[in-house]
Amino acid sequence: MSENMNINLKVWRQPSDQNTGSFETYKVQASPDMSFLEMMDVLNEQIIEEGGEPVAFDHDCREGICGMCSMVINGRPHGPKQGVTTCQLHMRSFSDGDTVVVEPWRASAFPVIKDLSVDRGAFDRIIAAGGYVSVNTGNAVDANSVLIPKDTADKAFEAATCIGCGACVSACKNASAMLFVGAKVTQLSLLPQGQAERESRVVAMVNQMDAEGFGACTNTGACAAECPKEIPLSVIATLNREYTSAKLKGR
Amino acid sequence: MSQKLDSKIPAGNLSDKWTQYRSSVSLVNPANKRNLEVIVVGTGLAGASAAATLAEMGYKVKAFCFQDSPRRAHSIAAQGGINAAKNYQNDGDSVYRLFYDTIKGGDYRAREANVHRLAEVSTNIIDQCVAQGVPFAREYGGTLSNRSFGGTQVQRTFYAAGQTGQQLLLGAYSALERQVGVGNVKMYTRHEMIEVVTIDGKARGIIARDLVSGKLERHFGHAVLLCTGGYGNVFYLSTNAMGSNVTAAWKAHKAGAYFANPCFTQIHPTCIPVSGHYQSKLTLMSESLRNDGRIWVPKAQGDKRHPNDIPEEERDYYLERRYPAFGNLVPRDVASRAAKERCDAGYGVGSSGMAVYLDFRSNMMNKYGRAEATKAGIENPDEATLVRLGKEVVKEKYGNLFDMYKQITDEDPYEVPMRIYPAVHYTMGGLWVDYELQTTVPGLYALGEANFSDHGANRLGASALMQGLADGYFVIPYTVGSYLSKEIHTKAIDTQHEAFEAAEKRASERIEKLMGIQGKRSVESYHRELGLIMWDKCGMARSEAGLKEAIEQIRALREDFYKNVRIPGKVNEFNPELDKAGRVADFLELGELMCVDALNRNESCGGHFREEFQTEEGEALRDDDKFAYVAAWENNGDSWTLHKEELNYENIKIQQRSYK
Numbered sequence: 001m002s003e004n005m006n007i008n009l010k011v012w013r014q015p016s017d018q019n020t021g022s023f024e025t026y027k028v029q030a031s032p033d034m035s036f037l038e039m040m041d042v043l044n045e046q047i048i049e050e051g052g053e054p055v056a057f058d059h060d061c062r063e064g065i066c067g068m069c070s071m072v073i074n075g076r077p078h079g080p081k082q083g084v085t086t087c088q089l090h091m092r093s094f095s096d097g098d099t100v101v102v103e104p105w106r107a108s109a110f111p112v113i114k115d116l117s118v119d120r121g122a123f124d125r126i127i128a129a130g131g132y133v134s135v136n137t138g139n140a141v142d143a144n145s146v147l148i149p150k151d152t153a154d155k156a157f158e159a160a161t162c163i164g165c166g167a168c169v170s171a172c173k174n175a176s177a178m179l180f181v182g183a184k185v186t187q188l189s190l191l192p193q194g195q196a197e198r199e200s201r202v203v204a205m206v207n208q209m210d211a212e213g214f215g216a217c218t219n220t221g222a223c224a225a226e227c228p229k230e231i232p233l234s235v236i237a238t239l240n241r242e243y244t245s246a247k248l249k250g251r
Numbered sequence: 252m253s254q255k256l257d258s259k260i261p262a263g264n265l266s267d268k269w270t271q272y273r274s275s276v277s278l279v280n281p282a283n284k285r286n287l288e289v290i291v292v293g294t295g296l297a298g299a300s301a302a303a304t305l306a307e308m309g310y311k312v313k314a315f316c317f318q319d320s321p322r323r324a325h326s327i328a329a330q331g332g333i334n335a336a337k338n339y340q341n342d343g344d345s346v347y348r349l350f351y352d353t354i355k356g357g358d359y360r361a362r363e364a365n366v367h368r369l370a371e372v373s374t375n376i377i378d379q380c381v382a383q384g385v386p387f388a389r390e391y392g393g394t395l396s397n398r399s400f401g402g403t404q405v406q407r408t409f410y411a412a413g414q415t416g417q418q419l420l421l422g423a424y425s426a427l428e429r430q431v432g433v434g435n436v437k438m439y440t441r442h443e444m445i446e447v448v449t450i451d452g453k454a455r456g457i458i459a460r461d462l463v464s465g466k467l468e469r470h471f472g473h474a475v476l477l478c479t480g481g482y483g484n485v486f487y488l489s490t491n492a493m494g495s496n497v498t499a500a501w502k503a504h505k506a507g508a509y510f511a512n513p514c515f516t517q518i519h520p521t522c523i524p525v526s527g528h529y530q531s532k533l534t535l536m537s538e539s540l541r542n543d544g545r546i547w548v549p550k551a552q553g554d555k556r557h558p559n560d561i562p563e564e565e566r567d568y569y570l571e572r573r574y575p576a577f578g579n580l581v582p583r584d585v586a587s588r589a590a591k592e593r594c595d596a597g598y599g600v601g602s603s604g605m606a607v608y609l610d611f612r613s614n615m616m617n618k619y620g621r622a623e624a625t626k627a628g629i630e631n632p633d634e635a636t637l638v639r640l641g642k643e644v645v646k647e648k649y650g651n652l653f654d655m656y657k658q659i660t661d662e663d664p665y666e667v668p669m670r671i672y673p674a675v676h677y678t679m680g681g682l683w684v685d686y687e688l689q690t691t692v693p694g695l696y697a698l699g700e701a702n703f704s705d706h707g708a709n710r711l712g713a714s715a716l717m718q719g720l721a722d723g724y725f726v727i728p729y730t731v732g733s734y735l736s737k738e739i740h741t742k743a744i745d746t747q748h749e750a751f752e753a754a755e756k757r758a759s760e761r762i763e764k765l766m767g768i769q770g771k772r773s774v775e776s777y778h779r780e781l782g783l784i785m786w787d788k789c790g791m792a793r794s795e796a797g798l799k800e801a802i803e804q805i806r807a808l809r810e811d812f813y814k815n816v817r818i819p820g821k822v823n824e825f826n827p828e829l830d831k832a833g834r835v836a837d838f839l840e841l842g843e844l845m846c847v848d849a850l851n852r853n854e855s856c857g858g859h860f861r862e863e864f865q866t867e868e869g870e871a872l873r874d875d876d877k878f879a880y881v882a883a884w885e886n887n888g889d890s891w892t893l894h895k896e897e898l899n900y901e902n903i904k905i906q907q908r909s910y911k
């Protein structure tokens with residue numbers, strides 16, 4: 001496709017978390033088959049050519065699975081389309097002449113590193129607090145010795161597809177991380193392998209989530225609406241249930 | 252010379268080697284482990300599994316990755332599945348058969364002992380992953396489900412929809428984070444290793460650059476493990492992630508580690524074709540699709556009709572025609588070349604003519620639709636019913652891949668056949684390692700795709716995940732002990748040591764040099780140009796003349812790079828362009844070595860196809876008398892010396908590969 005689109009970009013520029021940021025405007029020629037990030041590549045080549053500093057943004061796999069890309073596009077994390085990451089968004093979702101506003105994830109638990117890149121280390125620390133099954137290498141029994149009904153396995157898989165991108169936090173007015181935490185807690189609480197640590201896990205993860213400064217959940221549902229993997233809101237209900245039940249048992 | 256290439260294969264019967272090795276290898280007692288430090292560079296399947304396991308055993312581990320989280324290593328993108336010789340389907344699989352398929356699939360250029368060990372530990376991997384809570388696909392009865400992959404006739408591939416790599420990596424990542432949480436692993440994200448530090452000939456640490464602050468850091472380790480993935484991005488366009496690079500392996504190579512079989516690259520047959528010059532990467536459509544998708548082109552050249560309007564008898568299912576025994580499930584190298592052959596001959600489809608169809612309609616209707624109709628008791632179902640019922644099954648198996656295809660191409664593969672073309676995917680070559688996964692530098696190890704070890708000249712589908720996890724969970728924990736047991740008296744070395752000083756100086760001078768050029772061209776433009784040279788001349792088909800030309804072109808491009816590249820920004824700040832420049836500088840050297848290696852190998856085997864060496868039917872023609880060896884290259888600064896590791900086949904009869 002060679003048809004050209006003229007796009008006006010308003011991009012958030014911020015040298016580091018020590019500085020304040022502001023919007024810069026740019027004009028870019030794109031084609032409908034380009035991905036959004038390829039359009040950003042074109043912008044950066046243009047900026048470099050003009051002797052400026054390219055826009056820093058995070059990205060790696062560019063196929064919607066690593067969770068690295070993270071842009072708020074026209075006010076929505078990962079842009080206007082349902083169920084896709086920024087890297088899987090294509091310019092055909094925009095029209096010639098559009099003005100597109102691009103910002104980083106906004107949340108105090110995700111400080112800006114530069115421009116559109118933020119620090120999501122808090123997510124790793126939540127997993128380190130309890131998002132695992134404690135089984136050392138070599139301790140496993142034969143894989144088919146524990147049968148797991150297909151329905152259960154499918155549900156656990158569905159929760160496990162979270163890519164840790166942080167769009168849920170960015171979408172939430174309270175910057176809550178409940179969808180992310182709920183997804184992991186749901187996966188492991190469904191599976192027989194996760195039972196031994198079921199209660200200690202949920203408490204440790206929630207404590208860490210609070211310590212990181214994520215906000216409380218007020219059940220608005222913006223997280224699930226913007227989640228590129230369509231993690232359902234029900235994982236938050238599961239998280240609440242698991243947490244309450246662990247607390248009742250004195251954890 | 253070949254003294255240095257001691258592969259350290261244990262004596263004894265093939266199937267006893269690993270057991271015997273494990274029961275006789277020196278151990279390190281728990282008290283000593285606490286004083287031994289191990290650096291793990293990379294947190295993909297190989298690195299995360301190694302770091303977690305070594306930490307569980309009591310070693311002090313430092314792990315590094317360039318992404319913002321260890322969970323984002325490119326292993327996350329693997330779609331199709333992981334092999335294991337479980338024989339859960341009772342279809343005649345065994346450790347021996349997996350071993351045999353892998354050696355044959357690799358076109359008889361892999362080491363028997365390593366591959367057998369891989370097949371042996373494959374079954375433990377599945378057990379371990381399930382214990383971690385990896386949600387593999389299951390049958391209604393609750394048992395694990397399997398599918399087939401290319402180059403095999405059994406169903407031994409375990410999977411989690413089209414997201415197997417993600418689920419396996421999240422398993423390894425959670426084990427790693429657990430060790431981070433208890434303080435046994437110190438994790439360094441957004442860090443790039445840019446030098447190996449050697450002292451008295453042994454690897455003793457690394458220089459890493461903090462990609463946020465731009466500062467150089469020194470890190471000591473009694474041993475250093477490189478788990479840094481493959482170098483497919485030398486081609487610019489590949490299915491690898493944007494950041495995938497050869498830098499760590501290349502710095503190791505320059506520090507004395509030999510680089511083995513660099514020209515063995517895998518071109519994957521089923522990827523979404525290139526659509527424009529701005530394109531930054533290519534997207535794989537998993538090989539698992541070949542279980543149910545049939546590959547075809549029109550029988551007539553330049554047939555521009557809509558694929559759904561081309562009747563059955565006017566379609567050429569060329570894989571089924573040429574390879575009746577394996578059909579659409581031939582190995583990747585064979586399938587890729589066959590696609591190129593049809594497109595070069597003018598039968599290709601799509602606007603560029605550089606694509607073939609991957610069509611699900613007949614299996615959707617006849618295989619799944621009919622079965623579902625029978626289950627539902629529908630007699631004489633019409634076509635629409637069959638499609639509707641079949642679609643549900645296909646959706647469950649490959650839904651996310653179909654969605655991804657639609658997202659990228661704006662076409663619905665449930666209705667119209669996919670258009671696919673081969674793309675660079677995987678690198679069989681890598682750092683030369685012995686049976687213990689040690690490179691030619693003592694104390695320096697390479698795991699996963701970064702080493703050359705198990706796949707010969709062509710890797711079978713679903714075997715890279717297996718190898719990464721085998722290396723990390725089950726091999727290195729033993730083999731590194733063989734080295735570290737002799738290091739228990741070595742105290743941690745102060746990073747003020749002159750070797751660290753010198754390595755850091757090398758690194759910073761290199762960075763200053765790059766920043767000082769201040770030319771006109773972007774890093775990206777050099778990378779793209781290198782990629783084109785590599786794809787045209789060292790890609791799916793190679794020739795003596797082409798390779799010689801490529802070497803000249805790469806040298807000229809490299810020279811120009813050091814005169815004209817423009818890197819904006821500063822050294823001591825977050826500067827992705829500078830990171831990229833360092834990686835492209837290394838690709839510009841690696842590309843030359845790949846061509847040198849391809850030129851040296853006067854035969855065709857697996858993914859290495861030299862136009863001069865083919866059978867009458869256009870199949871790869873090996874020369875076992877002259878080339879049954881691993882080509883391991885030593886770096887001499889501006890040239891390379893070839894060392895050969897002869898491959899001895901004691902258990903498998905080496906023969907012409909046939910999938911007919």
Ligand SMILES: Cc1cc2nc3c(=O)[nH]c(=O)nc-3n(C[C@H](O)[C@H](O)[C@H](O)COP(=O)(O)OP(=O)(O)OC[C@H]3O[C@@H](n4cnc5c(N)ncnc54)[C@H](O)[C@@H]3O)c2cc1C
Nearest residue numbers: 293294295296297317326331332444480699700713715716
């Ligand atoms: C799209 C795709 C699909 C695939 N599907 C399958 C499949 O279905 N089955 C299968 O078996 N195989 C598949 N493969 C192949 C397989 O995924 C890879 O070979 C394997 O995952 C590589 O694992 P690894 O641990 O060696 O490296 P990677 O997962 O690539 O990890 C590399 C790590 O090294 C780090 N790193 C690299 N350089 C540096 C540096 N200089 N400094 C610091 N850190 C560094 C990175 O940050 C990363 O953590 C697929 C590959 C691709 C690209």
Ligand code: SF4
Nearest residue numbers: 162163165166168227
């Ligand atoms: S729950 Fe969804 S939005 Fe949140 S991190 Fe996971 S994938 Fe991203």
Ligand code: FES
Nearest residue numbers: 060062067069087
């Ligand atoms: S770049 Fe990996 S999900 Fe977008």
